[in-house]
Amino acid sequence: MGSLKVHQEKVTSEIAEKMCALCPFHAISYEDGTLKIDAGCRMCRLCVKNGVPGVVTFEEEAAQEIDKNLWNGIAVFAEWEKGEVHPVVYELLGKAKELAEVNGHPVYVLLVGYELSRIAEELLHYGADCVYCYDSQYLSEFKPGPYTNVIEDFVNKIHPSVMMYGATVKGRSLAPRAAARFQTGLTADCTVLKMKKNTDLVQIRPAFGGNIMAQIVTPNCRPQFCTVRYKVFSSAERSRQASGKIEKMGLADEKLKSCVKVQREIEKPKTIDIAQAEVIVAVGRGVKSRQDLAMAQELAELLGAQLACTRPLIEAGWFDARRQIGLSGRTVKPKLIITLGISGSVQFAAGMKGAECIISINQDKNADIFNLAHYCFVGDLYEILPKLLCRLKGGAR
Amino acid sequence: MEILVCIKQVPGTTAVEVDEETGVLKRDGVEAKMNPFDLFAIEQALLLREKYGGKVDVITMGPGQAEAVLREAVWMGADRGILISDRSFAGSDVAATSYALSQGVRKAGTYDLILCGKQTTDGDTAQVGPEMAEFLGIEHIANVEMVLEAEGNELTVLENQENCQRQLKLFMPCLLTIEKDANTPRLPSYKRKMKTGGLEIERIGLSDFSDKDRRHYGLEGSPTQVERIFPPERNASCQKYEGEPEKLGNLFYQVLLEKKFVSENKV
Numbered sequence: 001m002g003s004l005k006v007h008q009e010k011v012t013s014e015i016a017e018k019m020c021a022l023c024p025f026h027a028i029s030y031e032d033g034t035l036k037i038d039a040g041c042r043m044c045r046l047c048v049k050n051g052v053p054g055v056v057t058f059e060e061e062a063a064q065e066i067d068k069n070l071w072n073g074i075a076v077f078a079e080w081e082k083g084e085v086h087p088v089v090y091e092l093l094g095k096a097k098e099l100a101e102v103n104g105h106p107v108y109v110l111l112v113g114y115e116l117s118r119i120a121e122e123l124l125h126y127g128a129d130c131v132y133c134y135d136s137q138y139l140s141e142f143k144p145g146p147y148t149n150v151i152e153d154f155v156n157k158i159h160p161s162v163m164m165y166g167a168t169v170k171g172r173s174l175a176p177r178a179a180a181r182f183q184t185g186l187t188a189d190c191t192v193l194k195m196k197k198n199t200d201l202v203q204i205r206p207a208f209g210g211n212i213m214a215q216i217v218t219p220n221c222r223p224q225f226c227t228v229r230y231k232v233f234s235s236a237e238r239s240r241q242a243s244g245k246i247e248k249m250g251l252a253d254e255k256l257k258s259c260v261k262v263q264r265e266i267e268k269p270k271t272i273d274i275a276q277a278e279v280i281v282a283v284g285r286g287v288k289s290r291q292d293l294a295m296a297q298e299l300a301e302l303l304g305a306q307l308a309c310t311r312p313l314i315e316a317g318w319f320d321a322r323r324q325i326g327l328s329g330r331t332v333k334p335k336l337i338i339t340l341g342i343s344g345s346v347q348f349a350a351g352m353k354g355a356e357c358i359i360s361i362n363q364d365k366n367a368d369i370f371n372l373a374h375y376c377f378v379g380d381l382y383e384i385l386p387k388l389l390c391r392l393k394g395g396a397r
Numbered sequence: 398m399e400i401l402v403c404i405k406q407v408p409g410t411t412a413v414e415v416d417e418e419t420g421v422l423k424r425d426g427v428e429a430k431m432n433p434f435d436l437f438a439i440e441q442a443l444l445l446r447e448k449y450g451g452k453v454d455v456i457t458m459g460p461g462q463a464e465a466v467l468r469e470a471v472w473m474g475a476d477r478g479i480l481i482s483d484r485s486f487a488g489s490d491v492a493a494t495s496y497a498l499s500q501g502v503r504k505a506g507t508y509d510l511i512l513c514g515k516q517t518t519d520g521d522t523a524q525v526g527p528e529m530a531e532f533l534g535i536e537h538i539a540n541v542e543m544v545l546e547a548e549g550n551e552l553t554v555l556e557n558q559e560n561c562q563r564q565l566k567l568f569m570p571c572l573l574t575i576e577k578d579a580n581t582p583r584l585p586s587y588k589r590k591m592k593t594g595g596l597e598i599e600r601i602g603l604s605d606f607s608d609k610d611r612r613h614y615g616l617e618g619s620p621t622q623v624e625r626i627f628p629p630e631r632n633a634s635c636q637k638y639e640g641e642p643e644k645l646g647n648l649f650y651q652v653l654l655e656k657k658f659v660s661e662n663k664v
Contacts, residue, residue: 002617004487027460027487040460043488043616061617081560142558144527145536169559173539176524179492180531185620186491188522206629208408208519214626221620231657260536263553263564279658303658336658357656359649365639375652376637377645387646392659 002060004037004048011035015052022051063220068161068199071222074100075108075160076128077151079170080119087235088166092228093126094236095193096164102195108132108160112150114140117246124242131246132158138256142170144177149255151178157249160223161199167227179225185218186225191232201226231335272306272322279305280334282325282352285312286341286362286381293318295385296340302392308332310348326351340381344369361385398451398547398569400442401508403498403529404435404470406463407519431466434514436473436582438575441544442512443474443583449547452476456505458486458498464598471593472585479505483602488616491520495528497614500606502533505599509550511572515540523574530572537572538565542579 011019016030027040028047035055037047047056074096079086089109096107106129111120116135123131134150151174155163163178165171167189179186191213192204201224203216218224274280281300287293293307300307309319311326325332327347333354340361342348349372352358360373361381370376377384409428442453455470457463458481467478481501489497502511511533516523523539530537538556546553550569555562557576603609612618638648653659 003611003615025460037484037487038460039482039484039486040462041484041487061612063617144538148531169540169557172523173527173537176491176495176522176527177531177537179524180495180528183492183496183620186522186524186528187621188491188524202624207521207626211629212626213629215624216621217624218621234657235660258536259568260538261566263566266555266562266564268557268561303653336656359652361649365637370635370637374635375649376635377649378637378639379642379645383642384645384649387643388649391646391650392653 002058004041004043004045005057005059006035006037007055007057008034010052010055015055019047019051019055022047066220066222068222071159071161071199073106073108073129073158073160074162074164075110075154075158075223077163077165077171077174078109078111078119078123078131079166079168080111080113083119085119085123086166086168086230088168088228088230089123090126090235090238091230091233092164092166093128095228095233096162097127097236099162099193099195099201103197103199105161105199106130108158110134110151110154110163112139112147120246121242124244124246125238125240126236127239127243129244131244132249133246134249134251136251136253136256138253138258141262142174143258143260143262144173145258145260146256147174148177148181150251152181153251153255154249155182155223162201163223163225165225165227167229171227175225175227182221182223184221184223184225185216186227187216187218188227190226190228193226193228200224272320274306274308274323274325274332275330277306277308277332278335279303280308280325280332280337280352280355281305282308282310282337282339282342283313284310284339284342284348286343287313290316290318292382295389298389299338299340299385299392302389303336303338305336305338310342310345339369339373340385342369343367344372398445398449398510399506399508400445400451400453400510400512401502401505402435402438402442402453402455402470402475403502403511403513403526404439404455404457404466405432405514405517405519406430406457406459406466407432407517429462429465431469432514432517432519434516434518434575434577435466436514437577437579438512438514439470439473439475440580440582441541441573441575442510444580445510445544445547446474451509454479454505454508456481456498456501458482458494458501467598468593468596469585471596472590473583474586474589478596478598479601480598481601483614485603485611485614488619489614490619490621491522491524491528492620493614493616493618495525496532496618497606498525499529499532500608501601502529503607504601504605509569510552511535511570513572513574515574515577526572526574533570533572535570535572536567537574538567539574540576541573542576544573 076092109128109131165175187203194202337355358373359375361377365378454477456479513526540557542555
């Protein structure tokens with residue numbers, strides 16, 4: 001906490017020139033003998049660290065410190081739909097238990113909705129100390145307004161130190177609104193979370209399209225809010241024995257009613273769009289005949305993946321053109337792409353090199369695709385794939 | 398209908414590097430552009446103006462250079478551009494940014510509808526819209542695919558959820574964040590560029606806000622602090638497997654397990 005102060009008495013035109021050149025955001029300028037820092041400043045404080053000493057200083061201002069001992073517990077917001085808990089919730093619970101251990105904090109679940117008893121019982125199998133239920137007909141549908149009121153009530157009564165949300169469509173709408181209500185920090189899409197002894201949550205997230213990682217803390221506000229994407233952390237294991245308790249919470253109806261009305265729900269039209277797919281199985285000329293595609297199709301089904309292909313297979317008429325990856329097809333950025341019998345031409349690579357994980361099978365160990373892939377399997381896909389399919393279907397090794 | 402669209406200037410590319418010694422972003426020579434997600438919000442606003450009349454203002458927060466995105470929006474068809482700029486906002490996190498924006502919006506005028514892009518390409522958090530709505534004390538709906546109808550002060554919108562779409566009715570004033578690819582944004586018009594060449598961009602600073610307390614903005618007003626930034630660990634060493642098909646099939650399966658693309662209990 002603090003601000004930058006320019007000591008004009010130390011500024012000469014020579015020094016000013018150095019300082020202006022130093023700022024990576026071009027926020028320092030020199031006009032009429034005055035060194036100015038403008039709104040481009042990002043408070044990186046490079047001018048303090050690397051500038052001519054004493055010209056710009058950082059003036060610390062002591063903020064009033066909060067009593068962190070008043071805030072206890074790691075709370076997970078339990079998103080659910082149509083009677084099913086969103087799997088990200090179990091992953092958050094797995095991480096919450098780890099974080100809670102550091103300072104011996106309890107793990108809480110906040111469950112919001114209507115007719116929740118079955119879901120609440122189920123959540124007791126994942127190691128939470130307490131599941132807090134706000135059960136009301138007014139909460140049967142997700143609406144940011146009333147759901148934020150519920151979180152406000154929960155935080156005011158329970159005082160959790162941390163609140164974790166899935167970075168889902170609902171989580172991304174709800175968490176910021178609730179964070180703003182408490183004027184506390186929220187870190188989106190954390191990929192690493194650690195707990196300090198002083199209960200500060202260390203939150204690491206990618207920025208600038210993943211080109212930079214930022215480590216973020218919320219040192220003087222509680223609760224500390226964060227969101228985490230699905231499939232980032234490992235799921236808590238379900239134990240046979242339920243543990244912990246269910247606590248029924250109540251809130252006045254006027255806090256739960258909303259002037260937002262849901263008029264109807266529409267099923268999303270299912271179109272072929274490999275660009276949106278999270279997992280893709282792509283095939284190339286290594287697949288010898290059309291009926292062999294069944295193997296790839298089976299793999300795709302087992303992984304919940306979309307099937308895609310290279311240009312030659314479109315030309316052969318084996319696929320709908322909407323399934324082509326590459327410069328003349330679609331650009332994809334899935335979490336996982338499995339390439340089968342694809343050599344990896346420049347044109348193909350241009351359409352898929354943004355994938356987070358690339359696994360490739362090819363016979364030619366010098367194939368270009370192996371310069372791109374994170375996992376390279378050198379061999380005959382007609383031999384490897386059946387073994388893999390067998391394992392995926394529960395076969396023994 | 399009086400509409401305000403919140404936009405942002407972002408680096409032209411996400412290919413930025415960290416200076417390992419100082420931990421500061423190297424952004425020299427990186428060109429700036431309008432956050433591409435904002436184009437859909439501007440287009441939605443212009444469509445509503447065509448249908449129901451009214452005006453479309455655009456607002457942004459940033460240094461003086463950020464005027465460029467306001468001009469671009471005006472060339473697309475917006476009526477007025479407002480820049481919120483003040484050194485006091487330096488080092489703002491999401492909460493401080495949203496708060497400063499909400500103060501700027503109050504100063505800029507009275508609006509029926511506030512539109513934001515779904516997220517930005519540099520911060521990538523998708524949080525500023527909902528936080529602003531909270532600070533402004535109005536309802537918000539995120540991930541809006543389309544505004545279907547406006548009648549009186551009631552709005553019908555189509556919202557994207559994970560597994561379905563919902564048709565919602567709500568009252569204005571409210572804030573919507575507009576989904577990517579919700580529409581086809583028009584290009585800036587050369588004619589408008591010529592006509593609005595000398596357009597004045599209004600500037601708002603801390604002294605124009607109703608809350609002038611410096612401690613509520615910038616680094617000081619930010620609940621979160623960036624402790625450090627660092628380059629990501631590159632998974633540079635690729636794993637290469639050769640050998641018996643049996644072994645390779647097993648290894649493949651292990652990779653899928655490890656990366657959580659399949660779970661053990663599924664089998």
